[in-house]
Amino acid sequence: MTTTSMKDVARAAGVSVGTVSNVLNRPEAVAEETRARVLAAIAELGYVRNDSARQLRAGRSRTVAIVVLDVANPFFTDVVRGAEPLVESAGGVVTVCDSGEDVRRERRHLELLEEQRVLGLLITPVDDSSASWIERLSGHDIPVVLVDRGAGRHPHCSVAVDDVHGGRLAARHLVEQGHRRIAFVGGPASIPQVADRLAGCREVCEESGAELEVFATPGLNFQAGREAVEQMLGREDRPTAVFCANDLVALGALQGLTMHGVKVPQECAIVGYDDIDFAAAAAVPLSSVRQPRAQLGRTAAQLLFDEIAEGRDHTHRNVVFQPELVARASTSLEL
Amino acid sequence: MTTTSMKDVARAAGVSVGTVSNVLNRPEAVAEETRARVLAAIAELGYVRNDSARQLRAGRSRTVAIVVLDVANPFFTDVVRGAEPLVESAGGVVTVCDSGEDVRRERRHLELLEEQRVLGLLITPVDDSSASWIERLSGHDIPVVLVDRGAGRHPHCSVAVDDVHGGRLAARHLVEQGHRRIAFVGGPASIPQVADRLAGCREVCEESGAELEVFATPGLNFQAGREAVEQMLGREDRPTAVFCANDLVALGALQGLTMHGVKVPQECAIVGYDDIDFAAAAAVPLSSVRQPRAQLGRTAAQLLFDEIAEGRDHTHRNVVFQPELVARASTSLEL
């Protein structure tokens, strides 16, 4: 069964292929009666447009790609959900690619996406080593918007949250609760978000004279959090509070601590980052630094379409949101 | 800057387009020296293959689509992760589509995927109303494998877990713990997985004379679980145990109960379904019915490629896995 093409439809309806194309793309330009005949033929033959041919002719696809660090992290799924409506209402399609915090995977995705001539790219880069690849895409007329990451000196639009400030908020909160020995859990340090959050935290600790100890993890997931806190168990001078680079790590830490009988927050407080839905829902509700996840996605998509619309004379915009601390039971008995 | 094509590369390297194509696709068939010259030209011009053109010629894309009910549900991300390695090692690419338990969204995805002439489709259908659409795809030579869902009388391969049995396991466990009033939380009932799990549960309850009350929810997420248990709070004859249609619902239920001071498992036990990583990690570790998530994905991909390889004379296979109960603290003080 060889797939049926426009030519077959045209023959069946007794018109030319041009007309079939018109029925599909500018129905108002085709006479009522002809249109009906063509539509009937389409239904009859079960004809389905061939998108490759369409794209080849158009020169671009209608796909907007989002490359994220971890699809299993609710933070990113929320960002994606924020971006989707706008893209779809513009007639586009969203495709999500998971780099898994791995530069090689990220690069493979970028290669493929370039071959596919995607309409645009929203990306949270793994680290700075991707910069040249990303620039290659935008050099080839594929607009790129950096997500959850300031553009810095890079020539792109970006939406980001002030992570240094977020780090400050978390640390300040802990200090205000009287903590003098604080642990930072997260990594790898090559991830800019991790570095920034730590920087903000360190700043506050130094100002206030609190002690800061860093537990580097190989990734930002549940497992990592649990393993990290196990390292600090049983120590005499164990930190009295933990600031985790994201909520998955924090939930892991929470789990690790409770499993070993350490009471949260009485014996050890925890602050997370992202304020994913699970955070409020943990059995010890988690204090966390909230980012406007959906809005991040929405704005990113908006910037992308602006750039597409403005074309040549577009000037890049860098939007920065401010994070906000949400205090819950994991840092204070009163909550 | 108009994109550079093979023709440009050919001109720059002083060869024909056929040769350029060969360098890319069968390098061994091109003389050493020529190949070097062509590769140099490619690098020089920053040439990137046009995938649309490739696909048009090939007649199919290299994309395997996975349509899931909810990308934010770790169950599905694990299934996807299970399928990815196999697909990628076969030179394919995975694209994930989220139907969000919504038939209309699902249908839109199917239309698009058919236009894209995807290599194959792995899908967890929202409900039975999609059957005819799915059959249309496979009628158009796009192999389809049903995931987490028996094929029944439908002409497809499938990988599934025996959900009725899973329901039985959960209910039996609760009954063995001495519970006589059990609540089932989940919905909508049109989702086959929900219906099956309930059926198994009901069966055991009837056998053992336990009372069963059903709390239907509009979806299978966190929110739904929390809201559902709130309905049953404050009742005199409140059920002493809850079986939730999946772990997200169960975590919501757990949250709802603890928030209202109901002790789990002392005052109310909970069993979930899927055994996602968060389940073990909840502050009251959740008993759950485990499904081999990654293996589900892996097997589905395997079946898909088998079908592609075998072509015409392929007979559909339906693989059914058995679920397994993992008992944790949410159903027993001893754990």
Place this chain on the structure above:
DNA sequence: CCGTGTTTTTGAATCGTTTCATGAATGGAT
């Protein structure tokens, strides 16, 4: 230097759309 066999390269045909300059048909208005 020829014939034979092998390795390379060529270039035209093809995939299925969209686009657009032309042409045909229709309907008034004069």
Place this chain on the structure above:
DNA sequence: ATCCATTCATGAAACGATTCAAAAACACGG
């Protein structure tokens, strides 16, 4: 009847890669 304006339909030329039969280049023994 004639002319003009509209409204519709046509068909050939792209788009950029792959394929494959045929041509060209080369190697080598006699």
